[in-house]
Amino acid sequence: MITVRSLTKHYGSNAVLRGIDLDVAAGEFLVILGPSGAGKSTLLRCMNGLVTPSSGELVAAGFDATDSRSVRKLRQQVAMIFQHHNVVPRLSVLKNVLTGRLGQVSTLSSILQLFSRHDLALAMDCLRRVGLDHKAGERTDALSGGQRQRVGIARALAQRPQIILADEPVASLDPKTSRLVLQYLRAACRELGITVVCNLHQVDYAREFGDRIVGLSGGKLVFDGRGDQLRESHLNLIYSGPEQAQEHCAATSRQSPPELVPIPDLAAQGALS
Numbered sequence: 001m002i003t004v005r006s007l008t009k010h011y012g013s014n015a016v017l018r019g020i021d022l023d024v025a026a027g028e029f030l031v032i033l034g035p036s037g038a039g040k041s042t043l044l045r046c047m048n049g050l051v052t053p054s055s056g057e058l059v060a061a062g063f064d065a066t067d068s069r070s071v072r073k074l075r076q077q078v079a080m081i082f083q084h085h086n087v088v089p090r091l092s093v094l095k096n097v098l099t100g101r102l103g104q105v106s107t108l109s110s111i112l113q114l115f116s117r118h119d120l121a122l123a124m125d126c127l128r129r130v131g132l133d134h135k136a137g138e139r140t141d142a143l144s145g146g147q148r149q150r151v152g153i154a155r156a157l158a159q160r161p162q163i164i165l166a167d168e169p170v171a172s173l174d175p176k177t178s179r180l181v182l183q184y185l186r187a188a189c190r191e192l193g194i195t196v197v198c199n200l201h202q203v204d205y206a207r208e209f210g211d212r213i214v215g216l217s218g219g220k221l222v223f224d225g226r227g228d229q230l231r232e233s234h235l236n237l238i239y240s241g242p243e244q245a246q247e248h249c250a251a252t253s254r255q256s257p258p259e260l261v262p263i264p265d266l267a268a269q270g271a272l273s
């Protein structure tokens with residue numbers, strides 16, 4: 001679903017991504033771990049064309065993310081969820097979810113904010129998936145932070161994306177709410193076959209929710225494996241800082257790719273219809 005080859009990104013003399021090679025399988029829940037400044041957000045932003053790489057290749061959902069001509073089509077297939085649940089507080093919960101449809105409907109419908117019965121039914125289904133259908137008519141600013149983040153997930157689902165990119169989606173939530181939000185995200189991945197790439201700072205959640213974890217340090221991948229393969233030594237490597245990571249990187253061969261959890265063909269079972 002996502003192929004990254006020799007990807008680099010420089011901001012002036014600051015080399016933020018330094019030769020990333022990564023494949024993400026369809027339906028996989030991939031967690032990216034790494035210290036602050038490692039380049040996690042930059043990598044995610046490259047995946048939906050928000051950031052243009054300096055060199056290398058990146059294809060997501062069949063679209064070249066490095067080519068500005070295909071970025072609009074790419075973004076129809078790639079939804080984003082941010083740390084600060086980027087919902088519109090004064091709008092109702094349902095309207096927020098419907099905004100996830102805006103990229104898919106015609107420009108005129110989008111300007112007039114006209115939505116079909118199908119869009120409404122879809123938005124309600126997405127709210128049901130995050131347990132918030134009973135809040136559809138409420139103003140979003142009446143919800144808790146965790147609930148708002150679930151609205152953000154519902155909106156991402158309403159987009160019917162092939163990929164969801166989640167940048168620290170639980171950074172400002174308490175542990176119980178964080179796990180709930182990640183459970184809903186994982187359910188989307190499992191039940192709808194959506195590929196999820198999720199930046200996290202919490203190693204425990206990475207182990208619990210990720211089919212696979214990659215460790216990013218100083219703009220390089222220094223770990224690639226399953227949660228149960230992630231040892232203390234790998235964590236030291238990931239969090240030891242760019243200089244050490246760079247040295248270790250040359251000396252440490254990457255882990256062999258993990259066995260992926262088989263994802264049933266949900267499309268074939270009609271779950272996506």
Ligand SMILES: Nc1ncnc2c1ncn2[C@@H]1O[C@H](COP(=O)(O)OP(=O)(O)OP(=O)(O)O)[C@@H](O)[C@H]1O
Binds near residue numbers: 014035036038041043
């Ligand atoms: N638009 C930009 N212009 C210049 N430098 C940038 C820009 N965006 C990111 N950077 C730099 O790129 C580096 C990586 O930033 P990035 O936000 O990708 O890190 P991160 O791993 O997501 O960190 P955090 O865990 O704190 O979110 C940092 O040194 C940052 O200052």
Ligand SMILES: [Mg+2]
Binds near residue numbers: 041042
């Ligand atoms: Mg970040």
